[in-house]
Amino acid sequence: xxxxxKVGIAGLxxxxxxxxRLIETQARVLAGRSGRGIxxxxxxxxxKAKKRxxxxxxxxxxxxxxxxxxxxxxDCFVELIGGAGDPALSAVEAALNAGKSVVTANKALxxxxxxxxxxxxxxxxxxxxFEAAVGAAIPVIKTLREGLAGxxxxxxxxxxxxxxxxxxxxxxxEGLSFGECLKDAQRLGYAEADPSFDVDGHDxxxxxxxxxxxxxxxxxxxxxxxxxxxxxxxxxDLRAAADLGYRVKLLGVAVRTAMGIEQRVHxxxxxxxxSIAQVMGVTNAVTIDGEGIxxxxxxxxxxxxxxxxSAVVADIADVARGIRANPFGRPILHLRDTKKAPMERxxxxxxxxxxxxxxxxxAAAIATRLAEQKISIESIVQRHPNGxxxxxxxxxxxxxxxxxTYATHExxxxxxxxxxxxDKVISGRPQVxxxxxx
Amino acid sequence: xxxxxKVGIAGLxxxxxxxxRLIETQARVLAGRSGRGIxxxxxxxxxKAKKRxxxxxxxxxxxxxxxxxxxxxxDCFVELIGGAGDPALSAVEAALNAGKSVVTANKALxxxxxxxxxxxxxxxxxxxxFEAAVGAAIPVIKTLREGLAGxxxxxxxxxxxxxxxxxxxxxxxEGLSFGECLKDAQRLGYAEADPSFDVDGHDxxxxxxxxxxxxxxxxxxxxxxxxxxxxxxxxxDLRAAADLGYRVKLLGVAVRTAMGIEQRVHxxxxxxxxSIAQVMGVTNAVTIDGEGIxxxxxxxxxxxxxxxxSAVVADIADVARGIRANPFGRPILHLRDTKKAPMERxxxxxxxxxxxxxxxxxAAAIATRLAEQKISIESIVQRHPNGxxxxxxxxxxxxxxxxxTYATHExxxxxxxxxxxxDKVISGRPQVxxxxxx
Numbered sequence: 001x002x003x004x005x006k007v008g009i010a011g012l013x014x015x016x017x018x019x020x021r022l023i024e025t026q027a028r029v030l031a032g033r034s035g036r037g038i039x040x041x042x043x044x045x046x047x048k049a050k051k052r053x054x055x056x057x058x059x060x061x062x063x064x065x066x067x068x069x070x071x072x073x074x075d076c077f078v079e080l081i082g083g084a085g086d087p088a089l090s091a092v093e094a095a096l097n098a099g100k101s102v103v104t105a106n107k108a109l110x111x112x113x114x115x116x117x118x119x120x121x122x123x124x125x126x127x128x129x130f131e132a133a134v135g136a137a138i139p140v141i142k143t144l145r146e147g148l149a150g151x152x153x154x155x156x157x158x159x160x161x162x163x164x165x166x167x168x169x170x171x172x173x174e175g176l177s178f179g180e181c182l183k184d185a186q187r188l189g190y191a192e193a194d195p196s197f198d199v200d201g202h203d204x205x206x207x208x209x210x211x212x213x214x215x216x217x218x219x220x221x222x223x224x225x226x227x228x229x230x231x232x233x234x235x236x237d238l239r240a241a242a243d244l245g246y247r248v249k250l251l252g253v254a255v256r257t258a259m260g261i262e263q264r265v266h267x268x269x270x271x272x273x274x275s276i277a278q279v280m281g282v283t284n285a286v287t288i289d290g291e292g293i294x295x296x297x298x299x300x301x302x303x304x305x306x307x308x309x310s311a312v313v314a315d316i317a318d319v320a321r322g323i324r325a326n327p328f329g330r331p332i333l334h335l336r337d338t339k340k341a342p343m344e345r346x347x348x349x350x351x352x353x354x355x356x357x358x359x360x361x362x363a364a365a366i367a368t369r370l371a372e373q374k375i376s377i378e379s380i381v382q383r384h385p386n387g388x389x390x391x392x393x394x395x396x397x398x399x400x401x402x403x404x405t406y407a408t409h410e411x412x413x414x415x416x417x418x419x420x421x422x423d424k425v426i427s428g429r430p431q432v433x434x435x436x437x438x
Numbered sequence: 439x440x441x442x443x444k445v446g447i448a449g450l451x452x453x454x455x456x457x458x459r460l461i462e463t464q465a466r467v468l469a470g471r472s473g474r475g476i477x478x479x480x481x482x483x484x485x486k487a488k489k490r491x492x493x494x495x496x497x498x499x500x501x502x503x504x505x506x507x508x509x510x511x512x513d514c515f516v517e518l519i520g521g522a523g524d525p526a527l528s529a530v531e532a533a534l535n536a537g538k539s540v541v542t543a544n545k546a547l548x549x550x551x552x553x554x555x556x557x558x559x560x561x562x563x564x565x566x567x568f569e570a571a572v573g574a575a576i577p578v579i580k581t582l583r584e585g586l587a588g589x590x591x592x593x594x595x596x597x598x599x600x601x602x603x604x605x606x607x608x609x610x611x612e613g614l615s616f617g618e619c620l621k622d623a624q625r626l627g628y629a630e631a632d633p634s635f636d637v638d639g640h641d642x643x644x645x646x647x648x649x650x651x652x653x654x655x656x657x658x659x660x661x662x663x664x665x666x667x668x669x670x671x672x673x674x675d676l677r678a679a680a681d682l683g684y685r686v687k688l689l690g691v692a693v694r695t696a697m698g699i700e701q702r703v704h705x706x707x708x709x710x711x712x713s714i715a716q717v718m719g720v721t722n723a724v725t726i727d728g729e730g731i732x733x734x735x736x737x738x739x740x741x742x743x744x745x746x747x748s749a750v751v752a753d754i755a756d757v758a759r760g761i762r763a764n765p766f767g768r769p770i771l772h773l774r775d776t777k778k779a780p781m782e783r784x785x786x787x788x789x790x791x792x793x794x795x796x797x798x799x800x801a802a803a804i805a806t807r808l809a810e811q812k813i814s815i816e817s818i819v820q821r822h823p824n825g826x827x828x829x830x831x832x833x834x835x836x837x838x839x840x841x842x843t844y845a846t847h848e849x850x851x852x853x854x855x856x857x858x859x860x861d862k863v864i865s866g867r868p869q870v871x872x873x874x875x876x
Binding site for chain 1: 460461464466467468470471472473569575576577580581583584585586587588589590655711713716718721728730731732733734735736737738739742744745748749751752754755756759760761763764767768769772
């Protein structure tokens with residue numbers, strides 16, 4: 001019998017406690033699957049005194065994460081501290097440099113320092129597993145790293161943030177504003193007191209950077225991701241999308257283009273019939289377009305203690321089984337620099353919503369400006385708020401105009417709309433949402 | 439540098455040819471991911487003379503599958519012959535007994551002889567990988583075997599046969615009959631000339647048996663699966679389902695119950711809002727309910743040369759990386775006998791469609807028979823085919839009656855309907871479709 005894998009866990013919040021519990025209750029199954037036992041031998045957390053419903057009598061308490069990471073008695077360091085900086089960063093580095101394997105759920109750490117950490121893992125022979133960092137228990141890392149090992153990937157995209165999808169779902173289903181839904185999300189614990197990390201798209205960007213590296217063999221680089229959040233989305237956008245056969249989702253999209261790998265996070269119109277459009281509430285989903293095969297979509301809980309712990313324990317079981325995959329699917333030497341495809345060259349269809357000051361003249365002005373940029377219009381709809389009747393005071397009321405363009409370039413759209421604004425025929429700023437075809 | 443993995447491929451149809459092509463075109467990526475090269479050194483197929491668009495000049499042609507399986511020059515035998523019997527069976531056995539690893543896409547072989555083959559793999563140390571056998575490129579085997587290694591599973595269910603889902607989708611969307619859609623499916627190459635293996639549910643049953651073993655740690659046993667096909671489904675069932683907020687899908691369901699592991703294949707009403715209900719056409723999907731976590735659904739192509747080859751190559755890459763998972767997730771000694779939960783004890787809601795000879799009296803008779811079996815009715819709907827007007831000839835026309843029951847037992851439903859038939863108040867046989875909640 002092989003000696004059991006000795007695990008040290010840093011961080012005993014909801015996820016950490018559930019990992020300890022799973023390793024204990026599933027001991028026999030895990031041993032059967034891994035060919036050896038798995039034992040938690042040491043832990044650490046901010047407060048030792050805190051009351052926990054865990055029996056830690058047989059488990060050593062390490063002074064701090066660094067002491068645990070370099071503890072000679074552990075084979076596998078599980079980092080559940082969070083954050084891109086210390087103490088998580090130095091502890092993970094120290095564990096890898098000591099030849100230990102590391103399992104982490106820390107997307108920020110990987111998006112920022114993934115390459116450096118993967119180098120340390122490769123050099124010293126430890127595993128670096130992070131299934132829980134993206135989509136919790138949805139096996140997207142394993143699928144990209146192993147399940148599609150022999151298939152070229154053209155695009156990977158998904159709903160990677162449950163908070164945003166919850167807000168957009170409620171806005172769509174109940175016609176509520178962004179602000180109202182955000183408040184509800186905060187009340188229900190789906191959004192933080194400071195929601196900007198989620199709603200401005202940065203959480204999605206970190207996860208996308210990790211997926212893009214795995215899919216395309218590039219060096220993980222969060223800075224290569226273009227980011228737009230969902231706070232500008234209005235109920236009228238969701239209504240218009242529905243009328244046009246679309247839904248609006250905050251997507252992270254990484255796609256191979258002639259200009260390089262495009263990585264972008266923004267509100268996106270997706271066809272209502274697509275798998276990704278069906279994903280509602282806090283659920284996450286990732287779609288992978290492999291060369292020559294129809295898309296594969298993985299749907300499930302993207303967060304939550306039990307779902308995250310499930311992925312962490314599966315990663316630990318892989319370490320126990322002796323699996324040492326390249327953290328980003330390829331040896332470091334094969335990983336290419338991320339060439340950031342400029343967003344200005346993004347090609348696709350666009351949804352544009354404007355408030356026209358005076359419709360007849362404005363429509364002509366807008367059409368001219370779009371034509372100057374060689375943008376073809378697929379549809380144009382105006383909605384007179386009062387059924388077209390002139391208001392009592394005789395003053396023209398701004399009229400919403402909704403345009404859908406055929407595929408064009410982002411810079412053409414930007415130039416055309418800048419010209420429309422200079423023409424002073426619209427009120428306020430135009431709303432622009434990119435369309436993603438499946 | 440480790441020596442390359444030497445692969446022998448038996449069967450050079452669409453899948454086999456695509457596997458050869460992928461191994462060649464993706465050589466660098468595969469070597470990077472696996473840490474060693476992968477080389478096809480020998481092949482065999484029914485006809486050597488057949489024209490193929492493959493360059494096999496540097497590849498040895500083996501006399502027959504058995505010669506290839508025991509060829510001293512290969513490390514990994516790839517079986518793409520198909521069928522539960524010989525030559526596939528003896529070749530795979532011989533390869534495993536010779537200590538080689540085996541990759542196969544052969545669901546029939548695994549459903550029938552999986553346990554024996556897994557024993558041979560375990561005894562001689564080779565891998566036995568079969569991701570392509572269920573859901574082609576959908577990584578469901580890997581997810582059950584590795585991705586949820588530490589999570590107890592309560593239920594796994596899915597759309598595992600593209601032919602049936604294509605037929606049900608067209609029936610629903612176009613109001614066509616089963617026979618018309620089957621003919622179209624045959625014309626388009628989605629169904630065989632003899633479609634019974636698909637439409638009677640046996641293909642789904644084989645795949646379900648494999649998934650159940652992985653999910654529950656039981657010995658794979660196709661004979662433990664209760665099977666019903668889709669040929670009795672009528673357009674009026676699909677219309678009624680839609681009115682009630684459901685869709686009808688041919689599901690394979692394996693679920694842990696107090697009576698043992700229930701394994702069943704039958705047309706099933708699923709809530710329209712569920713992930714599985716969104717799956718249309720030839721697409722497959724599997725949902726996994728893990729303990730304490732929301733469901734995970736994997737959606738994608740369940741068949742096709744490229745999708746199947748993608749999974750086969752990923753399995754070969756795992757062999758190259760030295761991964762030796764237990765074929766069914768646990769050591770043979772841990773696999774329990776499959777206790778077949780009797781279908782009579784199945785518990786759930788039921789959809790029942792009857793043709794009442796004369797509605798007022800019949801409704802009372804049916805209600806009495808159901809009440810005798812302690813079955814509670816959630817809803818009852820009658821649809822007068824001519825809006826309720828008495829036909830010109832004064833003769834009573836049979837009236838469709840649709841009942842939805844609350845959760846009850848299968849044997850109660852069977853007894854109640856037998857009594858209704860004895861009462862001679864209905865025409866023809868009752869249609870019964872089980873309801874699956876998510």
